[in-house]
Amino acid sequence: MKRSFLLYFLITLIGILFVGRLFQLQVVRGKNYNPVKNSAVKVKFDMPERGYVYDRNGELLVANQLSYDVTIVPNEVTPLDTIEFCSLLKISKENFIKRFKKAENYAPWLESVFLKQLAKEDFAFLQEKLHKFQGFYIQKRVIRNYPIKSAANILGYINEVNELIAKKDNYYQQGELIGKAGIEAQYEKVLRGKKGKKYFRRDRFNKIKGPFKNGIYDSIAVNGKDITLTIDSKLQQYGEYLMKGKRGGIIALEPSSGEILALVTSPSYDPNMMVGRLRSPNSVKLIGDTINKPMYDRGLKGTYPPGSPFKLVNALIGLQENVIDENTHFFCNGGYRYGNRKNEFMKCHCDIYGKPIQLNSAISKSCNSYFANTYKRIIEKDKNSTNGMNNWSTHVKSFGLGNYLGYDLPEGDKGLIPNGDYYNRMYTYRWNASTNISNAIGQGEVLTTPIQLANVTAAIANRGFFYTPHVVKKIDNQAITDSSYTTPKYTTIEKKHFEPIIQGMHEVFKTGTASWVNIEGIDIVGKTGTSENFMRVGRKKIKLPDHSILVAFAPKNDPKIAVAVFIENGGFGSTVAAPITSLIIEKYLRGMISRKWIEERMLKTDLSPIYERQTIALKQIETETK
């Protein structure tokens, strides 16, 4: 009995070990086992159709179209007339060999794409002769199509899913399509729909042996939903048309709803460039253009000093804080002296000497001195400048400045609205209102994006509130219900303070700097601006031509449209930005242009020589500093 112990013991030991291992595999590990994620199960996807996109008037902006890929199973290919085949596909023989080898390296027995997105005519010819070429097949694909060739910055584009995305989100398989920019990215889940899945049993040679579990795991494809945008494609196209030869942006909003009517950035590109066979050379060209940056949405991402339009915000804060009222007056004398040194003087071009200046004319003439005084009073209202600054900052931010606005496009910038701490850090507590007096006229540290400025204008048009700007009006023909777009956001300024400001803005178009582009019968209310800008190259700070800015809304008493126009290096606000604003408003409210001469003048305004000179100059300085 003693001698038999060893074998009994070992049998028991091994038995326990094996059952334990089986427990580990089948019970512990088996718990996480997914019946359809199994090498014996093959999934075939039924691709849903991607949703269409329409503008606010029902015009089709994004549609789908069929495209044809030539695929290959290298093992099935028999000797063929290469010359004929290459001429059908319009590729060279070397290219043919290269592609064939690539497919063979991938897997000789599996189907892979040989040539992507054949032109329609080529497809027709090839289809007739395909029977001669064993092992080659045609696979239909759906690609995007943009009938109006505009609004690329809003619509965005779609990309093929790469390995990285496929790993991160298990909905996607490599090679499928995913929205990469614009609403294609923002509303990806709405537009894409839901893939249908069919599961099949297969053997290890990849041969399908029938449905898996009689299809209990299968699902049907659900097509993507259509989206209706708030964009007015006519206005959008007109804006892009006017912006030719200029860098900048036009943002048009409907103040009563926050709907974005037009979102123009210039230079831009035809969205069809990002589809089809020329897509990859095009995308290299577009992304690689670091000078014109056609893929950079200046309306959403460009941050600029807001310039004079920012005076409106300061005036409103002054009224709200009771440091000024309608009748408060200041004297100008060609500028504002904020320190005793010679250069501590802010020039002014209001040309009102020796006369008291009140709010109304301060706005229409854009008097720097008036707003410098107002700003100083706001900041110094509290004995502690930090508190005054913080109070000012809170007011400014209530206009949607200094942070992301929250619109439904995947790009943007916060801009910058400084507060007390900001200056405490910058000047280690040794500062006062005079230190940052430039904020009074929208120059100092303040930075805004054009869409933020348009939103401020909408808030003024509404006399104290705004709706978060957005581009989507309806999904699947149902008006959007997202409360962040349907509930008004109130500024910290009481309604009564807006009227005097609007009066002053009205003067701008009636008698002030923009009176030459006033439209008969439409009360335009606005403010021109000129934003100084500099560029740092190494240690040098170089003065560049001013940006031309204008914000406006119309009609005065029942605002239908609020516009912000921003022209990089366009000079005075009244020379380029004002006429464009006027044309946009007329186009939107009347649907036609009565003053062709202004339109023509704007089309002829080509700033590209300035930009070129600038680029050359910058390069020179760069090489010099090196």
Place this chain on the structure above:
Amino acid sequence: MRQKQNNIFFGIDWLLVLFFTLLVGFGWINIYAASYTDENIQAFDFSSKYGKQLLWILFSIPLIILILFINAKFYQRFSSIFFILSLLTLIGLFIFGTEVNGARSWYRFGSVSIQPSEFAKAFTALGLAKLMSDRKYNLSILKNQIKAFIIIFLPALLIALHDPGSAIIYLAFFFVLNREGLTLAYIIFGALSIVLFIGTIIAGVKIIISLLYIIISIYIIYSIYKNKRFLKFNWIKIVGIYLFSSFFILSADYSYNNILKKHQRDRFEVILGKTSDTKQIGYNSDQSIQTISSGKFWGKGFLEGDKTQGNFVPAQDTDYIFSVVGEEWGFVGSSLVIFLFMALLYRIIYKAEKHANKFGRIYGYGVASILFFHLIVNIGMVIGLLPTVGIPLPFFSYGGSSLWGFTLLLFIFIKLDTQKSYDW
């Protein structure tokens, strides 16, 4: 009494027969699942693997009856002849053998192939039992020990030349020797030799020798520390150990690299996972583990195993048959099979111990040891605990030779067991 003994079923241990029947029956169900194709509309196809296996099972019944019909004493008396015949069939392979899957271990008769190594296990067990059951035989004498080793290693060597994996099984006989009084030192020595041999192949001579020296030196220093006189008496021994182990390692290395042929070396390296062919090995093992895991607790059900039906595990009807059990019958079914094997082994040992004569006991131990070793190596491989060694799972795996070989092995024991109370 005589009359009763003429009845061939007299004294049979029906429990062993039951275990045998259950294993073969359940094995066939799994072979059916592994080789079944739904394209085949015909109800039963004798040209398929499950059809052939059923024929083998049916033909094993006359074999069993024949085994039981022969008097138990006959096995003892003629076991030497059986053993020699078995050796001849193994030698004959060098002349008449047919190569299948790179191993020349088959005789082909028309459409039927027979693998003599599957039968050699039973005959080696008989031969060993015959040798050791002699009254004058005493295992503590070195000459006798060598005789036993020759009986074990002669067939093992002949098999190893074709199929090193199958030859491993012959190590099982050390359990028999141990039962009959061989000191554990041999098993330890053998195990160490194997470890050293494998270690030399994997890590190379220099590393193993230096490693060994370090271990021995530490042991010596420790012994001196414990007992100061150690050095005085044993320094010759110590030097001897150093020299012998170095010699062993060098000769292992030499024989591996110079005596073994390339394809034999390849097989070793495949087993040891040393070659770049691990992709293939890795695939088998990986698929097998996945397949078993996917069975979960209750299994997917008969013919419902999608991996099995997709033929994902190579050799799923032969060496990897246990993966089918794992997938279709789950944890419940696969652990039941293990318990069944354990029960069979316990019963054989229990019965062997009851034998009044040495011959029956030694043979019984041989049977249990061989089955046990097969179980360890095969299931250990399928559930990913051991490297891939292609040997069948007794009674389960597809194949006539293996089924008949194990049937022969077990039923000779059952027959011997019917006359256990006689001391021949």
